Amino acid sequence: MKFVFPVFLLVFFSLVVANWTPEDYEIFSLNYKIKSDLGSDATFYSWLKLERGPKSSLGEINKAYKKMSRALHPDKYSKKSRSQRKKAEERFQRLSLVGNILRDNSLKQRYDFFLRKGFPKWKGTGYYYSRFRPGLGFVLVVLYVLVSTFQFVSLKINRTRDYQRIIDLKQEIKMKAWGDSFVPPSDGSFRKVMSQNELMFKVSPVGEISLIETDENGEQFFTLLDENDIDVNPGFRLSYFFMLPAGLWNITLGKLTGYSVKTEVEYVNPKVSTDSHQPNIKKAKKKSGGKGEKVELQNGKIIYTRKKK
Incomplete structure (x- = not known):
């Protein structure tokens, strides 16, 4: 799970980059070069001295471009050093690209969009938005x-x-126990069936299925199979949204304050009511009262002696 967030960011940035066109990359590169040459506040409009910025008309853009191209023409640097002439030529090329972008309506709209929303920055292998930096x-x-x-x-x-x-x-067990039928046997007998994973089950005449298990003493006991014992609608307290902060509280401030948050969740089978068990409990108490001493015979059978009066 520790890789989920980086992968999410990678996918997000990949989708963003995939939506950028070659013209967008040209605008990004040109914007970066102009800011490096003229300052971080420089824009295409400020370089051409267009005071109305994005609201400038095509006529105003053409006029400003012609005026700036005459001022920055490389011929004026013919007597300068080679490095100065090269720098002048590169600047004039950038000016030409700026003019082409601002005089093309679709390219101008793309530039104006990034000018409003913010330009992505170069991060080694591509352009990424850096306005929001998660801590x-x-x-x-x-x-x-x-x-x-x-x-x-x-x-x-x-x-x-x-x-x-x-x-x-x-x-599956019912089908095996009742001869490939869901109808219980007419004799009302219990059936034993072994599953594919070699577990033994007992099927009652009413269709109740119990797992037959044997403890270390060799005594068998039955565990009723009931799908309703599984809570298919786990609540908020079983999620990490609750368990993580509750657990942190219990091992930190909970120990200092003496107040701990209960994290155990009790689930009661909705198909089993407490009332249905009550008669069995009473009957067991009444029956046990008449029993004497418990005696285990050699054959393993357990009997109770008559209680002395």
Whole structure:
């Protein structure tokens, strides 16, 4: 994830550069050279002494260009040194290019656009906008948002896939247990089925499926398969938007103030109500009250002796 933001910027700049035409690059280069020669505040209009700037008419531009071209013509530097003559020729060439741009309506509009919005600057391998320079804080915030968004979306996708995976597994097991049919057996018997990954399942007559597991003592216990045990709509508290700042608080200011933010999230299966479990709990208590001492026979069977009165 640490490469997400640089890649995002690279793609953004690539799209920007892709929208620049060869004429734009010519304007960028000419603007850079004129500012290097005449000063950072110099523009095409200020060089031609056009006081109305972008609002100057074509006639005003032609008149100003002719006047400046006569003043900067290289012939006036014929008696100067070679370096001065070369510099004069280069300046006159730039003036000619400026005249061509300002007298072409489409090129003039492009120049005026960059003059208003700002020119990109040369950064070694190309022109990039440098008006906005993100600092370390901004980069960290953007990374935090990107990572948190990606994590939350991935979490929801994975939960949804797990939910559907359990549904598909239950359908597969039922088909095997009930003879390629979704109709339960008429005798109301329980069926045991082994899945492709060699896990053993028990199928009840009403279609409930439980995973059969064996602990280290050899005792079997059953885990009911229920897709509703998976929260397919994780909330804000399960995202990095909440977990990261809450975790930082708990290990820093939370320790100093003694107040910690609860980060655990409890999820209750919406298909299982507490009322449906209550009778079973009562029945178990009543039954256990009449049992005596627990005895395990040699064959592994467990019985209870009669309780002494």
